[in-house]
Amino acid sequence: MHKNLLSKALIVTTTQLTMILIAVASIFLVFILIAIIKMYKLKSENKKLMQTNAYKDYEESGEDLHSGHLYGDN
Template structure:
């Protein structure tokens, strides 16, 4: 009676094997991106630690600190 409607409904049927394959591929892609993000995070963490332990950063931090407790708001008589 409706040959085009039958063909469309037949195309809409998805087997569980096809759905499983698509979901596994999608999960694999997301796991790949998560693994790359974790590796980059550890590399950036190591770089940050190396930079904060360097002498240039320590000298900059030490020079920037000024003692503000000798101001007029505190009683240091």
């Protein structure tokens, strides 16, 4: 008798399954939206940084990023 009761308790109806899938999909949708918003914020911040004088001065100086002690180019 306990086995029959347990199997009835584990049965998930189509409506319950649909609600669970909608809940999971909405959580993932929120995460995707947050990621997209952060991506655009970082993109705009990067654009602002690229337009600053510090970056232009560094770019015009012609320094090589790879000339450092990590590359054995003392």
